[in-house]
Amino acid sequence: MVHICLKVILNAIYRVRDNIKVVTLTPSRMQAFNTIVQTSGLKAKSGLNLDIPHRWNSTYDMLNEALKYKVALNRYAAEQYHEAPSDYEWANVEALHGFLQKFSEATKVFSADRHPTSHLFLKMLLAIRDVLLDETWNTNELLHEFANRMYIKFQKYWTNPNMVLLIAVVLDPCMKADFIKFYFHTIGENxxxxxxxxxxxxxxxxxxxxxxxxxxxxxxxxxxxxxxxxxxxxxxxxxxxxxxxxxxxxxxxxxxxxxxxxxxxxxxxxxxxxxxxxxxxxxxxxxxxxxxxxxxxxxxxxxxxxxxxxxxxxVSTVSSESAFSAAGRILGEHRTSLSPETLEALNCSINWLIGFDYEEEGEPFSGQRMFGSDDEEDDE
Structure with missing residues (x-):
């Protein structure tokens, strides 16, 4: 649902992401940025959040931090002759940030792994629906479009929840079957x-x-x-x-x-x-x-x-998937700057250099046998 609305202001998000990449590219740039931060009365940072585009919650975290350092990012871009987001783009980013805050909170509830989440599902589902139908979005054309697009997706997938999750709600003594009645009454079902x-x-x-x-x-x-x-x-x-x-x-x-x-x-x-x-x-x-x-x-x-x-x-597979996610360890934090072909080449190179088990004439693989020994180089 969130990815649907992110496409509406893709340019504004790209501009913020591009500026953060420029700042965090080298330690010297980060040091220069922190100098501006301190003169602006803000707290110095060892680094800035850079999102992973296909994970919208990381995009929200990036925008949340970028808005706090908006003045410093604009000033750094001006000093380095880099194109900063316009006032209109910053306004769109700020509107999107406020809109996505509730969805970020719901995501954290769903993806928790230290306590049960299945009985919280229906309550958070109604909270998301309430946010999408909030009439305050009508005052902003952009947010109104966000809410309409997301609500279409919501109705498509979440008006008829899985029965197993409904039973989990009943097994919460604070809600029982009364909350199920309340849910179906709220969404207008029989x-x-x-x-x-x-x-x-x-x-x-x-x-x-x-x-x-x-x-x-x-x-x-x-x-x-x-x-x-x-x-x-x-x-x-x-x-x-x-x-x-x-x-x-x-x-x-x-x-x-x-x-x-x-x-x-x-x-x-x-x-x-x-x-x-x-x-x-x-x-x-x-x-x-x-x-x-x-x-x-x-x-x-x-x-x-x-x-x-x-x-x-x-409720969510996020916690189990993140436990087996190795992209950050293998490809680094700036992997979003690389093309899919480059990422694939890097991944293959790591496997070849570290995990390649090569034997020739019964002898184990060694770097000297692949690239040539010092004696061979002298002969050549």
């Missing part, structure tokens, strides 16, 4: 139809997890008295046998109650959880949903297993 579909999937998954729990506990209930006696004798200590016996009694009691209870129409864990009131938290409070399920695992043993699995699903 709430009753969507909620029936959601409850069908919730029940389906709940029964699957209930079967898993039953399969793992049934062998304990079927242990005969002889087996229990032999296991107790083989345990080595009477205390361990007592613990095992106590556990078997507890499981047997649970089975007895479930088999002989007359109240077959009692509510399931899922029904109890959905009908219980939501946990009320302040908007600025950092609620730990994993800790809540761990604390309430005795009350909801089956649902806690569901929550463990569903809340572990990451």
């Amino acid at each position: 709430v009753d139809l969507k909620m029936r579909e959601l409850k069908w999937y919730l029940k389906k998954y709940y029964l699957e997890y209930e079967n898993i729990v039953r399969i793992h506990t049934l062998p304990v209930f079927n242990i005969s008295n002889e087996q229990a006696t032999s296991e107790s004798a083989e345990s080595g200590t009477s205390s361990l046998g007592l613990v095992c016996g106590k556990r078997r009694v507890e499981f047997a009691f649970v089975q007895f109650v479930s088999q002989n209870s007359d109240a077959r129409s009692e509510r399931s864990e899922l029904d109890v959880y959905l009908e219980d009131p939501r946990i009320l938290v302040r908007p600025d409070e950092n609620f730990n949903v994993i800790a809540w399920w761990k604390k309430n695992s005795d009350a909801y043993p089956i649902l806690s297993l569901m929550a463990r699995d569903f809340l572990a699903i990451p």
Whole structure:
């Protein structure tokens, strides 16, 4: 969505990027830039953020820093006879920066890897929608065009979220199914139809997890008295046998109650959880949903297993992709200045020089054999 609007002011972004490349190209230029920075009353920098064009959040970070050093960048460009962004281009950059700030915050929430994110998905989706429909963008023709283009993409991909992510939202005790109703009501969908579909999937998954729990506990209930006696004798200590016996009694009691209870129409864990009131938290409070399920695992043993699995699903692949991203280490920070052909040639050269395993006549590869020894050079 963001790349759609970045194309509208591509020239302004290119001009800012080009000026930052000029400043950061050599240490001497960076030193000259810092001299201007200090005379302007700003904080000196060891370097400036240079974006990676296909990662819009890095473009936002670059523009965010460029706006802080706007005066210094313009003055440096004037002293070095380099073309700086015009006042109109700076105005467009400033407008874009303010517009993208909310999307940058949402990206940081989605790409976090230290806490679960799947249950936050729907809330951030509504926040993005609210930003796109904000009427304040109508006062600026450029921002109005941004919002319209992005909202078309939003409607295309995000009006019907994945059911797994909806279940993850339900498993947040602060939102439950009430937030799902609120979401579909807000976007104008058929709430009753969507909620029936959601409850069908919730029940389906709940029964699957209930079967898993039953399969793992049934062998304990079927242990005969002889087996229990032999296991107790083989345990080595009477205390361990007592613990095992106590556990078997507890499981047997649970089975007895479930088999002989007359109240077959009692509510399931899922029904109890959905009908219980939501946990009320302040908007600025950092609620730990994993800790809540761990604390309430005795009350909801089956649902806690569901929550463990569903809340572990990451919303974004950013964190996993960045862990395996080697472009910065292999090609450096200024790789965006190079053409695709040059990048490919550099990557191949590194593999040939470092990872090439060459053997000739049974002897290992060496730099002297490839380029010629000193003796050979003398003979020539």
